[in-house]
Amino acid sequence: MSNQETGTTPRVGAYSYGVVILLMVVYTFNFLDRQLLSILSEPIREELNLSYTQMGMLTGLSFALFYTTFGIPLAWLADRTHRVRLIAVALTTWSLFSMACGMATNFVTLALARIGVGIGEAGGSPPSYSLISDYFPPDKRGGALAIYALGVPFGTALGSAAGAQIAALYGWRAAFLAVGIPGVLLAIALVLIVREPKRGRMDVMAEGKTEHEASVPLTTAIASFFQNPTLVMTAVAAGLTAFVGYAILNTVPAYLISNRNMTLSEIAIWWSALNALGGGIGTFASGWIVDRLAKLNRAAYALVPAAAFVVSLPFYIGFLMAPTWQLGMIFLIIPVIMGTVYLAPAITVVQNAVQPAQRGTSGAILLFLLNLIGLGGGPLYVGLVADHFKPEHGVQALQYGLMALVPFYIITVFAHMMSARLITKDSNLAAQLAAKA
Numbered sequence: 041m042s043n044q045e046t047g048t049t050p051r052v053g054a055y056s057y058g059v060v061i062l063l064m065v066v067y068t069f070n071f072l073d074r075q076l077l078s079i080l081s082e083p084i085r086e087e088l089n090l091s092y093t094q095m096g097m098l099t100g101l102s103f104a105l106f107y108t109t110f111g112i113p114l115a116w117l118a119d120r121t122h123r124v125r126l127i128a129v130a131l132t133t134w135s136l137f138s139m140a141c142g143m144a145t146n147f148v149t150l151a152l153a154r155i156g157v158g159i160g161e162a163g164g165s166p167p168s169y170s171l172i173s174d175y176f177p178p179d180k181r182g183g184a185l186a187i188y189a190l191g192v193p194f195g196t197a198l199g200s201a202a203g204a205q206i207a208a209l210y211g212w213r214a215a216f217l218a219v220g221i222p223g224v225l226l227a228i229a230l231v232l233i234v235r236e237p238k239r240g241r242m243d244v245m246a247e248g249k250t251e252h253e254a255s256v257p258l259t260t261a262i263a264s265f266f267q268n269p270t271l272v273m274t275a276v277a278a279g280l281t282a283f284v285g286y287a288i289l290n291t292v293p294a295y296l297i298s299n300r301n302m303t304l305s306e307i308a309i310w311w312s313a314l315n316a317l318g319g320g321i322g323t324f325a326s327g328w329i330v331d332r333l334a335k336l337n338r339a340a341y342a343l344v345p346a347a348a349f350v351v352s353l354p355f356y357i358g359f360l361m362a363p364t365w366q367l368g369m370i371f372l373i374i375p376v377i378m379g380t381v382y383l384a385p386a387i388t389v390v391q392n393a394v395q396p397a398q399r400g401t402s403g404a405i406l407l408f409l410l411n412l413i414g415l416g417g418g419p420l421y422v423g424l425v426a427d428h429f430k431p432e433h434g435v436q437a438l439q440y441g442l443m444a445l446v447p448f449y450i451i452t453v454f455a456h457m458m459s460a461r462l463i464t465k466d467s468n469l470a471a472q473l474a475a476k477a
Contacts, residue, residue: 052177052180056175056176057187059171059172059175059233060172060175060187060188062230062234063127063168063172063188064187064188064191066230067165067168067188067189067195068198069131069135069219069222069223070131070134070164070165070195071191071192071195071196072196072198072199072203073138073161073223074161075195075196075199076141076199076215076216076219077098077141077154078289078291078293078294079200079204079307080203080204080207080215081099081293081294082293082297082298083212084150087212088144088147091423092423092426092427092438092441093423093424093427094423095294095419096291096419096420096421096422097423098151098154099290100286100290100415100416100419101415101417101419102155102158103415104411104415104416105158106159107158107159107407108408108409108411108412108416109408110162110163111162111163111165111166111404111407111408112262112401112404112405112408113258114126114162114163114167114404115166115400115401115403115404115405116400116401116404118166118167118170119261119397119398119399119401122236123167123168123170123236123400124171124230124231124234124236126167127163127167127227127230128227128230128231130160130161130162131164131223131224131227131230132160132224133160134156134157134160134161134164134223135160135219135220135223135224136156136220137154137156137157137159138153138216138219138220138223139217139220139221140156140216141153141154141157141216142212142213142214142216142217162404165403165404166400166401166404166407167400168188169188169387169390169391169399169400170396170399171234171237172184172185172188172391173391173396173399174237174239174241174242175237176242177242178242178392181331181388181392182326182328182331182334182385182388183327183328184327185384185387185388186323186326186327186384187324187327189323189327189380189383189384189387192380192383193319193320193322193323193376193380194320196289196312196316196319197311197312197315198312198316199219199312200293200307200311200312202308203215203219203308204304204305204307204308204312205305205308206218208303208305208308256401258401261398261402262401264394265398265401265402265405266405268393268466270389270393270459270463271390271393271402271405273455273458273459273462274341274342274386274462274463275386275409276413276459277382277386277452277455277456277458277459278382278383278406278409278410278414279409279410279411279412279413279414280413280414280452280455281349281379281382281414282382282411282418283418283421283445283448283452284418284445284448285380286414286415287419287442288418288442288445289315290418290419291419291423291441291442292311292372292442293307295438295442298435299435299438299439300365301365306365311369314373314376318372318373318376319376319380321377322348322376322377322378322379322380322381323380323381323383326344326345326381326382326383326384327385327388329344330344330384330385330388331388338463338464339460339461339463340385341386341388341389341459341460342385342389342459342460342463343457343460344385345382345385345456346452346457346460348377348378348381348382349378349449349452350453352379353446353449355372355373355375356371356372356375356449357443358371359371359372360442360443387403387406389463421441421445422442422444423441425437426438426441429441
């Protein structure tokens, strides 16, 4: 007799939290390898003689296109095969290509290495979302996925601290080589430690069913996602949030160096600390907050990120207007905290609203839209604006590029409000949360 039939669910114990923490470490390396190019963009741009637009393409569009495109078929594979092994292979792949970034000699070779990193990282998060959903019930997934999502601020911080410090001492190429080796070792540990759980063991069975669907055709999974307004609007709102967030992550280090005379060593200390503490607080708190508020109002999954962006905007403008990097970093604390609040709620909505056999693919579609809009558009947009103003304003052009993000703050708030209305009406979310209340 299944857990769903008896009304019980498997126990969430120390091992479950150990699994999500280990997956968070993997995600930390995922984001570390992804963001290292942004942290070191100024010395790379100068040595390889690249434009701001080319750097925007390397840190954003070229990576995002392959990361998002390969994410969906790899996630569909994860919905049918051993997820732990797939994550281990993906981790090994992106670690090796990250090392290859350190050997690049021009725009083309660096772009090819970044494409390899993107393809490898495409196999990381969707199967991880699915695994976590089989270790935690719906009413605890927000907190568990928030722990996993800590890989974003931790990876950014580690890239700033270790990457920038290694680059300051030994050059930017050494930094890429240094971060790749631990990833290969971590892949081995993952296979040895994490057990593959039964799919759907924490979920309510569909009415009249005694087993969850074993598999779903890729076309069916994709169609069901785009036919669900809640999922589409959640992904669009998350993508717009990421548009602002990735633009800040990928260009602020260069802005602080070129416009506020910050050194790589200072970036290693202060930018890394800001992302670790601020991003960690926002990411971790958001999951636990929405788990609790959603029991009172499901719209909290979107209302909390909307409120966070409203609070962020004046502090972001203050950061750009600050005359020194020290004052600017103080203003930036709030945008960094609030800018990470959206991710765990968005992932939770998608994982709770679909069947277990569709979780990997649905998570990949979320990331497809999120990264195509956010990572593909944000850094490139700021780079294009900065290059437009560069002939007249020189290094100050990057400030204009970052200021051009202000309208997207307002657009993003409206997108989250629209998502909140749809979440309120979603019957699948209601059924899952009610069953575990």
